[in-house]
Amino acid sequence: MPVIYLSLGSNLGDRWANLQAGLEALPPAVSIRASSPVYETAPWGYSDQPAFLNQAVQAETQLDPYALLAHLKDIETRLGRRPTFRYGPRLIDIDILFYDDLAITSPRLVVPHPHLHERAFVLVPLAALAPDLVHPTLHQPIHSLLEALDSASVQPYPPPAG
Numbered sequence: 001m002p003v004i005y006l007s008l009g010s011n012l013g014d015r016w017a018n019l020q021a022g023l024e025a026l027p028p029a030v031s032i033r034a035s036s037p038v039y040e041t042a043p044w045g046y047s048d049q050p051a052f053l054n055q056a057v058q059a060e061t062q063l064d065p066y067a068l069l070a071h072l073k074d075i076e077t078r079l080g081r082r083p084t085f086r087y088g089p090r091l092i093d094i095d096i097l098f099y100d101d102l103a104i105t106s107p108r109l110v111v112p113h114p115h116l117h118e119r120a121f122v123l124v125p126l127a128a129l130a131p132d133l134v135h136p137t138l139h140q141p142i143h144s145l146l147e148a149l150d151s152a153s154v155q156p157y158p159p160p161a162g
Contacts (some may be wrong), residue, residue: 002061004096005057005059005129005133006095007054007055007113009053010090012089016160025079029063031053032063034108037128037156038055040052040155041054055125056130068097097112099138120151123142127143127146131143
């Protein structure tokens with residue numbers, strides 16, 4: 001079964017609950033194998049918005065990459081995500097980072113995620129989960145990609161009490 005890595009993020013409403021709802025909505029089509037800690041991160045791309053909570057997940061799926069994308073977009077919609085502007089605030093965001101070692105470039109989908117190596121908010125959680133995972137097109141492990149970035153704005157976020 002293909003191994004996938006996903007990134008989840010939220011910066012509106014109850015961010016923690018939004019991440020948990022995203023995780024809970026993945027099965028049965030996506031079987032979670034491991035998840036990173038949650039991190040609070042400064043916004044990227046558009047700074048005049050609340051901080052994000054971000055998390056990475058390793059999972060397995062029998063969905064092909066395009067069916068997986070449709071499944072994730074459906075989850076986002078069901079959980080209340082509404083279209084906004086590029087890099088704007090969002091209730092939930094679920095991105096495909098890797099799908100096995102495939103490299104896909106199409107109008108609908110680019111895998112590996114085309115900007116993951118530029119984003120500490122993606123690489124910090126991913127490195128906590130799979131530091132030695134090698135990017136299939138850049139041919140570098142995640143920990144090396146992370147070392148090239150300033151990750152000071154990505155901080156561990158404790159689970160809510162209770």
